[in-house]
Amino acid sequence: MRVKRYVVNALPEAVTMIRSELGKDAVILNTKEIKVGGFMGMFRKKKMEVIAAIESNQANIPSPQQRTANPQVDAAVEQILQTAQRTATAVMEPPAAVSVKESDYRKEREQYIIDEIRDLREYMVKLSKQQSNHSGMSEHLIQLKEHLIEQEMDPLWIERLLQLMVEKQLEEQSEFGKELVWEHAAKQIEEWLQPYSGSGISNHARVVHFVGPTGVGKTTTIAKLAAEQTLKKGRKVGFITSDTYRIAAVDQLRTYATILNVPLEVVFSQMDLTRAFKQLAEQDLIYMDTAGRNFRSELHVSEVNSLLQTSEPSETVLVLSLTGKTRDMAAVADHFSKYGVRKVLFTKLDETSVYGAIFNLIMNFELLPTYMASGQTVPDDIELFQIDSYIKKLLGSNGP
Ligand SMILES: Nc1nc2c(ncn2[C@@H]2O[C@H](COP(=O)(O)OP(=O)(O)OP(=O)(O)O)[C@@H](O)[C@H]2O)c(=O)[nH]1
Ligand SMILES: [Mg+2]
Known part of the structure; x- marks a missing residue:
């Protein structure tokens, strides 16, 4: 601690000197009236002695470097410190003459105030550090x-x-x-x-509907999954397609059906559907392909939804391509989630390096990710959604 004595005519004069010499963090420890000069005890002048000090160890005092990146917080700290210092100075202004007892009391009081100011300062520094962490984040x-x-x-x-x-x-x-x-x-x-993961397509669903915007990869995905079920798991799979909008659509699925030796039924209406299910009564699993539509229009969503009603244990999977715009994907997900669709399958992972949409869709619409498709090759370019490999993609090379 650096202590300095000032002899002045009045306190404000000392405050100005203390400020310029010791800095604004200095505190006044004591003041008293004294008499100086004169001749043989006469003609002495009344003066004021002011003892001021500054902590030499400034560790707990906010230096400009320690200050926050937030000017509002800095201003608040500064204002509180100034007010506290003014209060202390005012309280310490001495009466002209005091008894020993009174002066002891006053010293205690002064010490108390100084401690208070110090505590307040420490608190403000801590507070400002916290605030700075919110606004001025680390690199x-x-x-x-x-x-x-x-x-x-x-x-x-x-x-x-x-x-x-x-x-x-x-x-x-x-x-x-x-x-x-x-x-x-x-x-x-x-x-x-975590709460949304680990849910591929349910083993209990006998009928799985694939819905989603045009060209996202529904038909290709069905072929990939059917190959996995027939070739790897030995299950009997059947296809139904209601995609009769595009001339080549049925042919596309028929080609896969032929390669995989899977029966295919084409339906135009709800009534056809009953017939198709009868035809495929022997199959363990039925994948139903639907026409891609502009599902940002809710009308199309309700249309396709009416086709998905079946008495069989079924599941609907919303197929979304990662090349789509985040906002459009969210609109489609929003419509389908209103109809109770919870499962989602992401395609064209290979065509993007931006993965945030997956997280947003899962979290904002409580969708359950099933698979990720990452290429045009049937049946290889598909795998179950895995949280850890997804996070590695999202965080990139910076990640752990
Ligand atoms: N790069 C890439 N292309 C894919 C992927 N999945 C499908 N495709 C391609 O996307 C195009 C459209 O695929 P489809 O399976 O016909 O899409 P769809 O959703 O059935 O289309 P519509 O029936 O017209 O709505 C094709 O050229 C596929 O080869 C994928 O994961 N990655
Ligand atoms: Mg298709």
Whole structure:
């Protein structure tokens, strides 16, 4: 601690000197009236002696470097410190003469106020650090944020993730290095996705409907999955298609049906459907292909939905291509989730390097991811949705 004595005519004069010499963090420890000069005890002038001090160890005092990136917080800290200092100075203004007892009391009081100011300052510094962590994030958190924005993760989820990371850092009282930031992000994303994972297409569903916008890969996906079921699992699969909009649509599925030796039924109406199910009564599993439509129109969603009503245990899978626009995919997912569709299958993983939409759709519409298709080759280019490999893609080479 550096202590300095000032002899002045009045306190304000001392405050100005203290400020310029010791800085604004100095505190007044004591003031008293004294008499100086004169001759043989006469003509002495009344003066004021002011003792001021400054902590030489400034560790707990906010230096400009320690200040937050938030000017509002800095201003608040500054204002509180100034008010506290003014209060202390005012309280310490001395009466002209005091008894020993009173002066002891006053010293205690002064010490109490000084301690209070110090505590207040420490508290404000701590508070400002916390606030700074929210607004002026560490370089690694900023990097994570920018990466996730590029990946088109929903801004709301990005904010939620960063908020949790900041809280975790405060809890552990340390700023995470790069590796820890990405590791914690991966863990958090995994925790969020976990409740939706592990649900391929149900083994109990005898009928599986594939719906989705035009050209997303419904027919190709059906062929891939049918190959897996017939060739690997030895199950008897049948196809039904209601896609009679496009001239070549039936032929496309018929070609796969022939290659895989799978019976195919074509339906034009609900009545045809009953007949088709009878024809395929022997099959363990029926995949139903539907026409791709503009499913941003809810009318088309309700139309296709009426075709999906069956008395059999069934499941509907919404097929979405990752080359689609995030907002359009969300509109389609929203419509289908209103009709109780929960399963989703993502295609064309091979045609993108932006993976945030998958996370957004799962989390925002509580969809259950089933498979990821990543190419045109039947039957190889498809695999079950795996959280860890998805997170690796989402976080990229920065990830753990
Ligand atoms: N790159 C890539 N192409 C795919 C994938 N899945 C399907 N395709 C291609 O996408 C195009 C459309 O596939 P389809 O299976 O006909 O799509 P669809 O959803 O049945 O189309 P509609 O019946 O017209 O609505 C074809 O050229 C497929 O080879 C995939 O995972 N990756
Ligand atoms: Mg098709």
